[in-house]
Amino acid sequence: MLDISRIQAITLDLDDTLWPIWPTIEVAELRLQEWLRAKAPRTSALFASPHTRMALREQAQTGWPDQHHDLSFMRREMIRLGLQQSAEDQDLAGPAFGVFFDARQQVTLFEDVVPALALLSARWPVLALSNGNADVHRVGIGQYFCGSVSAREVGVGKPDVRIFQAAAQSLQLDADQILHVGDDESLDVLGALDAGMQTAWVNRSDKLWGYPAQPHATVVSMAELCAVLGAVAAA
Known part of the structure; x- marks a missing residue:
């Protein structure tokens, strides 16, 4: 049981x-496709195939095994590889990723999120702790957070205890003074438990x-x- 004290x-x-992530990613990939269609049409045609996108992602992961935690780097490299394979300007990888990244910040919050963040942040410091590359300020909820710690910054992602330790250091607290809240059983709950934190599992889809x-x-x-x-x- 939680020990609130x-x-x-x-x-x-x-x-x-x-927020639900996959609808956001799907829209971001569509925006990227639209941009590539105008700027790099052969790469756009290449990216139209889910099988090819998966192959490019695997190629990026194989080429950069120490960068798997950095989703921005991996997405940009995936785009660069597509441009290279299509014999188009690889310098377009940066602005192409910018189009994807801007769309990736356009999330649709679950209805309960803003009221909950307002309540929680009024009582405790709230720190974003994510393997992803969302920016809480660009999403529009930055006012509820005292800061953020990401896998990209730390060099490892959840469930590695080092990212939870980095969060505790950022908060200047011991791990057992922190409640970690997340949806993923392994990445969030087990990772935080291994780090010595209390945990709350947000199970929106009635998983076992x-x-x-x-x-x-x-x-x-x-x-x-x-x-x-x-x-x-x-109580």
């Missing part, structure tokens, strides 16, 4: 915790828990998380 800050996952170690709390929404924390505080 120990919580001095909250670290919060972003993708699929605060399949691990011996248990989260300290399981909720179906950020609204329920706020209710649980309020109920615990009042």
Whole structure:
């Protein structure tokens, strides 16, 4: 069970915790395709094939095994490889990625997110902790966060304990003073447990828990998380 008295800050996952990620990525890929169609048509035709996109992603991962945690780098390299394969200007990889990245920030928040962030941030420092490359300020919720820690900055991603340790250092707290909140069983819950944090699993899709170690709390929404924390505080 959660021990509310120990919580001095909250670290919060972003993708699929605060917004659904795949609809966002699909739109971003469409915007990239539209841009490439005008600037690099052969690469656009290449990227139209899901099989080819997967092959380019695997090629980028093989070529840069130490950069898998940096999703921006990997996406830019994937685009560059496509341009190279199509014999088009590889210098277009930067601006092409910029088109994708801008669209990637246009997320649709779950309805409960803004009220929950307002409540949580009024009580505790809230730190974004993500393997992804969303920018909470560009998304439009930066005012609720005291900062952010990303896999790109740290050099490793969740569930590696080092990214959770980096978050604790950023907050100037011990790990057991932090509640980590996220949707992914392995990346968020097990990773945070290994780092010594309390954990809350946001299970929006009614998944079954399949691990011996248990989260300290399981909720179906950020609204329920706020209710649980309020109920615990009042108990």
